[in-house]
Amino acid sequence: MQKYSRFTECPADFTYNAVVNGCYKLVTSKLDWTFAGLECRSLHKDAHLLIINDAQEQAAIAELLASTNRQFTFLLFTRDSCTGRYC
Numbered sequence: 024m025q026k027y028s029r030f031t032e033c034p035a036d037f038t039y040n041a042v043v044n045g046c047y048k049l050v051t052s053k054l055d056w057t058f059a060g061l062e063c064r065s066l067h068k069d070a071h072l073l074i075i076n077d078a079q080e081q082a083a084i085a086e087l088l089a090s091t092n093r094q095f096t097f098l099l100f101t102r103d104s105c106t107g108r109y110c
Contacts, residue, residue: 033046034046034048034066034067034070036048036066037067038087040083040087042079042082042083043079043080043083045080045083047073047084047087048066048070049087049088049091050062050066051093056072059072060072
């Protein structure tokens with residue numbers, strides 16, 4: 024999933040979400056982190072790999088993914104609010 028959030032008008036093939044004021048594009052290519060980031064930049068100069076910043080954005084992404092009728096696997100790191108460590 025890639026996010027572009029500079030404007031309210033999305034680049035071609037991106038989906039706008041008004042709740043989080045961002046544009047998203049689901050890319051199904053199997054790439055490692057480095058190449059996935061490069062792929063984002065090739066789609067738009069301000070696009071980047073998805074970083075979920077809050078529960079509201081998480082819900083918006085979950086809804087977007089559910090609408091695709093596909094199964095996804097993610098490697099997720101969360102920040103522990105008490106210790107500041109990633110786990």
